[in-house]
């Protein structure tokens with residue numbers, strides 16, 4: 001490809017060289033550069049990509065895209081743009097020949113419920129044998145291949161690359177979880193979304209967005225990129241705000257919910273242990289549905305998927321069969337052990353609202369005590385302190401015993417985190433214990449568990465690692481629970 005093709009539709013100034021340069025591929029990390037690549041220098045949170053230009057040239061870059069006035073002596077082409085992160089998205093779209101224009105793309109945003117909705121929607125497509133690609137927290141799925149992903153929504157280069165792969169494999173539908181980071185950091189800039197869906201908004205990620213207004217505005221950006229439908233949870237306060245904000249959108253509004261007068265609405269809800277039954281009403285008729293996941297939150301998540309499928313022209317009969325076929329979602333209310341008198345559930349709740357909803361969902365089915373093992377994944381500073389306080393409050397108010405431990409402490413001192421959690425658990429009158437090592441905390445919880453109790457482990461969900469410092473340490477909660485229970489059983493056998 002020639003550089004000028006890549007720059008199509010972008011505002012730029014040539015500081016040096018010429019746009020006839022033949023280029024190989026695009027990279028934003030200097031270490032991945034190969035001969036004749038384009039290096040896009042991004043001002044990051046930790047370092048400035050402009051400081052890695054020399055390294056990129058040494059590795060073979062022939063073109064450098066910058067947003068700063070920088071003098072480069074080497075014989076390369078240098079292009080200046082206003083905003084390199086945004087330009088990266090445009091370059092990626094041009095490089096892969098605008099893949100999002102060629103696929104039916106659903107973008108899901110909101111604080112909680114994106115992954116769950118994604119897998120309900122995928123179950124419908126699987127049922128009707130229509131392939132659908134997935135980009136999200138648990139990973140990216142292209143055809144038969146499922147790959148882990150560092151971010152919920154990857155960088156624009158990967159978003160466009162993965163969608164192009166889907167197209168190559170004749171996959172005509174894609175569902176993508178769109179995080180607020182992705183929207184604020186231009187990872188989906190220029191994407192053509194047929195459907196945008198909003199689940200809910202509660203406090204999270206305030207280290208990036210400063211306040212709820214900014215967080216909401218970041219999420220709302222998705223609905224400026226939709227062409228066909230905007231699907232919104234109208235029971236959510238921010239959902240209502242979004243409906244007003246996008247009233248001039250040319251995409252059609254479809255609402256879902258339980259309380260307000262929604263287009264797609266659930267009534268007659270019966271919550272059982274491990275299942276939920278309800279009647280769904282749509283503009284094209286109603287039907288009874290039984291999902292194999294617990295709680296009101298999964299009524300919302302399945303309704304969201306029903307709304308998407310409805311807007312994609314799938315008949316209610318198939319929607320019902322697909323929704324009902326979903327047996328479980330990795331790390332979401334997953335019962336990982338229920339024999340030998342121990343019931344252990346893992347869940348990915350990692351926000352104040354998610355944790356509250358998770359505890360409320362499980363509570364009606366616990367005959368004895370609800371024993372919670374949880375950590376708080378939050379940055380340092382006021383926002384992090386506030387999240388640790390609010391999640392500890394939820395634990396104190398909704399669990400019988402709360403065991404504070406580590407989640408992904410990352411660069412924070414894990415001792416500081418659990419001491420702070422212990423302080424708040426005490427303030428809110430919890431019966432609690434704090435144990436730094438997560439495995440020991442789980443062992444402590446299982447050891448005190450009786451036949452009537454339930455142990456709920458939150459925060460890790462599908463994750464099979466813990467991030468401590470800058471190291472990813474293997475941590476598979478399912479294996480760990482099995483190991484602990486086997487150890488207890490063996491000990492019992494010896495007596």
Ligand SMILES: CC(=O)N[C@H]1[C@@H](OP(=O)(O)OP(=O)(O)OC[C@H]2O[C@@H](n3ccc(=O)[nH]c3=O)[C@H](O)[C@@H]2O)O[C@H](CO)[C@@H](O)[C@@H]1O[C@H](C)C(=O)N[C@@H](C)C(=O)N[C@H](CCC(=O)O)C(=O)O
Pocket residue numbers: 028029030031041042043044045046047048049050052150151152153154155179180181182185
């Ligand atoms: C805060 C944040 O979003 N950070 C993202 C950001 O990293 P950064 O700005 O810190 O990058 P940096 O390390 O400062 O580097 C700046 C530039 O220098 C370049 N560089 C750096 C070193 C070098 O040797 N050579 C070089 O060229 C880097 O490639 C980069 O282009 O850009 C990176 C590349 O796209 C992302 O991987 C990274 O996500 C990190 C891993 C992350 O944890 N992000 C989280 C907060 C996130 O995005 N979460 C959302 C929401 C999840 C949810 O819903 O809960 C998500 O979508 O995952």
Ligand SMILES: Nc1ncnc2c1ncn2[C@@H]1O[C@H](COP(=O)(O)OP(=O)(O)OP(=O)(O)O)[C@@H](O)[C@H]1O
Pocket residue numbers: 110111112113114115116117137152177199200297298300301331332333347348349350353354355357358461
């Ligand atoms: N609709 C909902 N409302 C509130 N909490 C929910 C909802 N759905 C799920 N949760 C809770 O939030 C946790 C995460 O759910 P899910 O992975 O579906 O959300 P998400 O939006 O994809 O989050 P993330 O992007 O952080 O992975 C679940 O494990 C559950 O405890």
